[in-house]
Amino acid sequence: MLSLVKQTNKLSKADVQSTESNKLPVPGVEDTEFSAEEAAEAFEHNESSAQASEQEEQEEQE
Numbered sequence: 385m386l387s388l389v390k391q392t393n394k395l396s397k398a399d400v401q402s403t404e405s406n407k408l409p410v411p412g413v414e415d416t417e418f419s420a421e422e423a424a425e426a427f428e429h430n431e432s433s434a435q436a437s438e439q440e441e442q443e444e445q446e
Contacts, residue, residue, distance in 0.1 A: 400406060
């Protein structure tokens with residue numbers, strides 16, 4: 385008996401195009417590049433945090 389419905393294990397074009405791994409990147413989202421100003425600001429923030437923690441450690445030792 386021949387089946388009139390064709391059964392396949394293949395995905396449709398729409399299924400393939402809508403998968404997460406097949407989407408084009410959106411500009412600005414998950415951007416790993418940053419400017420020199422942003423780097424300097426982060427460095428200053430990190431440096432001031434490190435100094436604050438060093439001061440706390442010294443106060444605890446006294």
